[in-house]
Amino acid sequence: MNSRNKKTAEVSDGPVSMADLAKELGVSMTTVSRALSDHYSIGPATKQKVLKLAKKLNYQPNQMAAALRKGKSKLIGVIVPYIEGRFFPSVVHGIETAARKAGFSVIICQSNEDVAHERKNIETLLNAQVAGILVSLSRNTRDFKHFEKVQKRGVPLVFFDRILEGDNVNAVVLNDREGAYQTTRHLLEQGCRRVAHFAGLQHLNIYKNRRQGYLDALRSFDLPLDEELIIYSDMTLEQGVAGMKQLLALPNPPDGVFAAGDSSILGALQLLKSRGIRVPQDIALAGFSNEGFTAITEPMLTSVDQRCEEMGQATVRLFMELVEAKGTPFYQRQVVLQPQLFIRESSLHSGKR
Amino acid sequence: MNSRNKKTAEVSDGPVSMADLAKELGVSMTTVSRALSDHYSIGPATKQKVLKLAKKLNYQPNQMAAALRKGKSKLIGVIVPYIEGRFFPSVVHGIETAARKAGFSVIICQSNEDVAHERKNIETLLNAQVAGILVSLSRNTRDFKHFEKVQKRGVPLVFFDRILEGDNVNAVVLNDREGAYQTTRHLLEQGCRRVAHFAGLQHLNIYKNRRQGYLDALRSFDLPLDEELIIYSDMTLEQGVAGMKQLLALPNPPDGVFAAGDSSILGALQLLKSRGIRVPQDIALAGFSNEGFTAITEPMLTSVDQRCEEMGQATVRLFMELVEAKGTPFYQRQVVLQPQLFIRESSLHSGKR
DNA sequence: CTGGATTACATAAACGATTGTGTAATTTAT
DNA sequence: ATAAATTACACAATCGTTTATGTAATCCAG
Numbered sequence: 001m002n003s004r005n006k007k008t009a010e011v012s013d014g015p016v017s018m019a020d021l022a023k024e025l026g027v028s029m030t031t032v033s034r035a036l037s038d039h040y041s042i043g044p045a046t047k048q049k050v051l052k053l054a055k056k057l058n059y060q061p062n063q064m065a066a067a068l069r070k071g072k073s074k075l076i077g078v079i080v081p082y083i084e085g086r087f088f089p090s091v092v093h094g095i096e097t098a099a100r101k102a103g104f105s106v107i108i109c110q111s112n113e114d115v116a117h118e119r120k121n122i123e124t125l126l127n128a129q130v131a132g133i134l135v136s137l138s139r140n141t142r143d144f145k146h147f148e149k150v151q152k153r154g155v156p157l158v159f160f161d162r163i164l165e166g167d168n169v170n171a172v173v174l175n176d177r178e179g180a181y182q183t184t185r186h187l188l189e190q191g192c193r194r195v196a197h198f199a200g201l202q203h204l205n206i207y208k209n210r211r212q213g214y215l216d217a218l219r220s221f222d223l224p225l226d227e228e229l230i231i232y233s234d235m236t237l238e239q240g241v242a243g244m245k246q247l248l249a250l251p252n253p254p255d256g257v258f259a260a261g262d263s264s265i266l267g268a269l270q271l272l273k274s275r276g277i278r279v280p281q282d283i284a285l286a287g288f289s290n291e292g293f294t295a296i297t298e299p300m301l302t303s304v305d306q307r308c309e310e311m312g313q314a315t316v317r318l319f320m321e322l323v324e325a326k327g328t329p330f331y332q333r334q335v336v337l338q339p340q341l342f343i344r345e346s347s348l349h350s351g352k353r
Numbered sequence: 354m355n356s357r358n359k360k361t362a363e364v365s366d367g368p369v370s371m372a373d374l375a376k377e378l379g380v381s382m383t384t385v386s387r388a389l390s391d392h393y394s395i396g397p398a399t400k401q402k403v404l405k406l407a408k409k410l411n412y413q414p415n416q417m418a419a420a421l422r423k424g425k426s427k428l429i430g431v432i433v434p435y436i437e438g439r440f441f442p443s444v445v446h447g448i449e450t451a452a453r454k455a456g457f458s459v460i461i462c463q464s465n466e467d468v469a470h471e472r473k474n475i476e477t478l479l480n481a482q483v484a485g486i487l488v489s490l491s492r493n494t495r496d497f498k499h500f501e502k503v504q505k506r507g508v509p510l511v512f513f514d515r516i517l518e519g520d521n522v523n524a525v526v527l528n529d530r531e532g533a534y535q536t537t538r539h540l541l542e543q544g545c546r547r548v549a550h551f552a553g554l555q556h557l558n559i560y561k562n563r564r565q566g567y568l569d570a571l572r573s574f575d576l577p578l579d580e581e582l583i584i585y586s587d588m589t590l591e592q593g594v595a596g597m598k599q600l601l602a603l604p605n606p607p608d609g610v611f612a613a614g615d616s617s618i619l620g621a622l623q624l625l626k627s628r629g630i631r632v633p634q635d636i637a638l639a640g641f642s643n644e645g646f647t648a649i650t651e652p653m654l655t656s657v658d659q660r661c662e663e664m665g666q667a668t669v670r671l672f673m674e675l676v677e678a679k680g681t682p683f684y685q686r687q688v689v690l691q692p693q694l695f696i697r698e699s700s701l702h703s704g705k706r
Numbered sequence: 707c708t709g710g711a712t713t714a715c716a717t718a719a720a721c722g723a724t725t726g727t728g729t730a731a732t733t734t735a736t
Numbered sequence: 737a738t739a740a741a742t743t744a745c746a747c748a749a750t751c752g753t754t755t756a757t758g759t760a761a762t763c764c765a766g
Contacts, residue, residue, distance in 0.1 A: 065722035089442040418752035
């Protein structure tokens, strides 16, 4: 059991510490530490010696010790509402990849769309001494209070996708408005004249912006806004079915639907097919998120890609900038990603009207 | 900047330490530490006092310090091949939920289906002092060497889904063989007499077992094995298309296909539809994984559900058992989850033959 | 009423790296 | 040749917990 009684450090026993290296080389731990971190006060010859021995003994620094001393670890905390579907797993994938490249590990937390969980997650991450926190807000987060503690501690904070508007924060977002605008315009260009919209909860920036883009497009075609054509919901598949029913019951039903989410537009498609209404000939459809299934349905669904991977990478990049720009205190920045419209069969009128 | 010049601890400044509590109460840090961890040597009155003040000052223990001292953190490392599709995100979701309930955070690593990455992940996690490692093997992992270091350090190790067979390890797996057996039998019961199989890489337990289940079912119907009907591949959508073409080119094509993965069966479906071959009337189809899209295609695809969430939870449970059974050294256990067959249109012959 | 258990707490040494301060030795400037 | 600067390293405190090892005080049995 006794592992410290050896003259020359052997590879045999567990973790090699800086003390081991120091003893072996007959220098102080300071020298070893500074040699490893390329400190100016260490001579090139000594540095070489240390590096070589470190490699030879396969020295692995104890992250915890460093974290304790420095008050910061090599961990990045990520808070997402949930880990399902296509979007969040992909963003997390992007984050993980970029973070690891920069020498960080990521801790995943879910808020389960609940601000109370979100608060707990913050606590957890803070006393895990994370180097930074990346977060996409839960659905019912409406204030900023629990994040102030993070800022007060000087822990870099970056939001992505779902953010609190108005507040001056670091964030990576998609240009949802532009995506919605392009999509709606596309429907209009295909000949639609009454385009309906499945809208999400309006306190969330993403859904508000998508609705705004929809309105922009209508205006650009000098079309009037008909509030009857906007259906607000949580955008589930079931609500897509219900919404479509509601639209069909209108005296003057739409000839196109743009949904702020793919599940709901899928619901609409299923309902239309069950009623024998042709897509896109009778009603054209387009969604948002470019979920995997959009390329599988018949007809395939037009949708907006959210650049999940890029968003993850950009979020980490922004975090890194914050880490490096340590001095500058109020360095706030927003990165806006451009969405990409994938036009598929569900919106392609070939020469209608 | 100076934060330690206060007689009574104020909530104002950052993290409250045990030393703060001790000073405030006029006891030693030992007492505080032990009171918080419910040590027998601390009187109930003192315990109460400490707990109360801790709550009042919102004391949050510094995980890093504890981890450093104890040599173990409250972190669980998870290594998965990738984070996409339905399976791994869902398992991770299950792991995350269960782990958090037990007071652990999870660190996610991807091996990108590469054993070299897997090795690096192990290193990363080990010197992050994780309390345990949960891993689903990369596609090209064929030996156990890099895991021996983990065991040597006494870090609990649990495999899930993709494991190395033969080795005596702790693992949570699906009964793939049973799932495949049931599915193939189902096809046979529906009247199929020539059932083909899209098989995956045979060195992976999951694909080997699925093939075995397929063979079991054939035998249970006294049907001969026709090697022509087994197509080996990586099971992508494209390979599903190609595989189906190959099968159709046979002098005596199959009347059913059971694939060890959903993507490939989707490819098969697409090809069949493009050729006007009816599913399930002419050829019945069934897949594996119960991906989201299986309920969306037309016809909907029969598939086997892998109990992703349960697998995640079971993996954490097994890990916890290992932690608690600290004394018992060679405590190895395998948990086998029962798959669930979801029968959908693609395999339902109504009275064929 | 004495000796051994039990209760309730304190002292201080870890854990492994980082870093402000100190100090020789060497180099450069004057 | 001497003061000043620079180079190259060591000492020791520190981060916040945990824990082995005391050590008083209280308690019960004999």
